[in-house]
Amino acid sequence: MQRNGFRLLVLAALILSVCVIGLGAYTRLTEAGLGCPDWPGCYGFAGVPKTDVHQELAAARYPHAPLEVHKAWNEMLHRYVAGTLGIMILAINVLAWRRLERPRGLPACLLVTVVFQAMLGMWTVTLSLMPVVVMGHLLGGFTTASLLLVLWLRLRPLPMPRSPSRSQLRPSSPFASSTASAGALSLFALLGLAVVIGQIALGGWTAANYAAVVCTQLPLCEVDWQQSFDSSAFSLIQPVHDSYQYGVLDYQQRVTIHVTHRIGAAVTTLVLLLLAWQLWRHSALRQLALLMLGVLCGQVALGITNVVASLPLGVAVAHNLTGMALLLVLVAVNVQVFWLRRPTRHWQGSAARLH
Ligand code: HEM
Incomplete structure (x- = not known):
């Protein structure tokens, strides 16, 4: 397979990972996470039990989990598409090992992530939606998509130099005149990435603990959240329960989680505004700055709509x-800043791989 074909496969896997993540959210929000009480099959079958005989068998096997066909289909669709993504990532690894110039470390990381992600998917079911597993599964999905993006960016074709002389192999760096500003930008880019990861984890914790609708007013909460703040709400290991569906934390703990996610949104907005200002100072990075601000605005608007409209499914x-x-935008920003700061190393590495 040619370089372009390989890159296309990575892009297809990236797009599919977005679909898997969307399907996962839809499955959770339609309360279909336990649509099949076993894993990887559904009531002991490879697909959703269809015939009367199969449905009777399913009822006999899992008397405490009556079959709801539409929920079982949601869950199984998510598993089939996730399985297809796993196969694509395996294919990426096989193809990476067949050509010397292809990166192998990133595909290997992807394979490990997707295998662990499958295990988290299994635990989501067998541990009945334990919040730390549900949040971990969300983060694992986002990590898979991020790694695929990095791999896809890494495979992008490099502009050919006009002359093969070594000096001309160095593209001009927008940072050439200002090392200090480049350092500040790298720092802001990393800080922005860390803050967004933290905010996503908080969002995942909010969702996994069913804390989305405990505060319905803006900007923070209708109850005295400072009074009821309870740090035990963030304890990742919770007491054992038969099922964690609809949450096991008390009201105060849920308010604590919800409000922290909102405060996190304010901090994220501030940090990303500062990062956008830094990016704007480099003409090569202005489009990324605008994209980042656009996505941030959309995310804040959707978050507010979740609160005021009581979590509509589509929103x-x-x-x-x-x-x-x-x-993904933050990952792209960091990759771009990293490459622009190290053009020589990148080019030398690529040149070496080509020979
Ligand atoms: C600033 C950037 C923000 C990011 C990156 C972010 C990210 C997330 C993520 C990843 C989730 C988990 C979704 C899931 O598991 O399906 C989530 C949940 C949630 N977020 Fe945000 N959020 C942001 C801002 C906001 C704001 C401003 C609000 C409200 C004012 C908000 C309200 C919520 C609510 C209510 C949930 C729970 C939704 C559910 O149960 O499905 N978020 N957030």
Whole structure:
């Protein structure tokens, strides 16, 4: 397979990972996470039980989990598409090992991530939606998409130099005249990425603990949240319950989580505004700055709509996907800043790989 074909496969996997993440959010929000009480099959079958005989068998096997066909289909569709993504990532690894010039470290990381992600998918079911597993599964999905983006960016064709002389192999760096400003930009880019990851984890914790609708007013909450602040709400290991569906934390704990996510949104906005200002100072990075601000505005608007409209399904799925889009933009910003700061190393590495 040619370089372009390989890159296309990575792009297809990236697009599919976005679909898997969206389907995952839809499955959770339609309360279909336990649509099949077993894993990887559904009531002991490879697909959703269809015939009367199969449905009777399903009822006998899992008397405490009556079959709801539409929920089982949601869950199984998510698993089939996720399985296809796993196969594509395996294919990326096989193809990476067949050609010396292709990166192998990133595909290997992807394979490890997707295998772990499958295990988290299994635990989501077998541990009945334990919040730390649900949040971990969200973060694992976002990590898969991020790694695919980095791989896709890494494979992008490099402009050919006019002369093969070594000096001309160095593209001009927008940072050439200002090392200090480049350092500040790298720092802001990393800080922005860390803050967005933290905010996504907080959002995942809000969703996994069913804390979305405990505060319905803006900007923070109708109750005295400072009075009821309870740091135990963030304890990742919670007491054992038969099921965590609809949440096991008390009202105060849920308010604590919800309000922290909103405060996190304010901090994220501030940090990303500062990053946008830094990016704007470099003409090569202005488009990324605008994209980042646009996605941020959309995400904040969707978050507010979630609150004021009591979590409409479409808006909640969109809030999940836009959170992922924001992460991908931050990943792209960091990759771009990294490459622009190290043009020589990148080019030398690429040149070496080509021979
Ligand atoms: C600033 C950037 C923000 C990011 C990156 C972000 C990210 C996220 C993520 C990743 C989730 C988990 C979604 C899921 O599991 O399906 C989430 C949930 C949530 N977020 Fe945000 N969020 C942001 C801002 C906001 C704002 C401003 C609000 C409200 C004022 C808000 C309200 C919520 C609510 C209510 C949930 C729970 C939704 C559910 O249960 O499905 N978010 N957020």
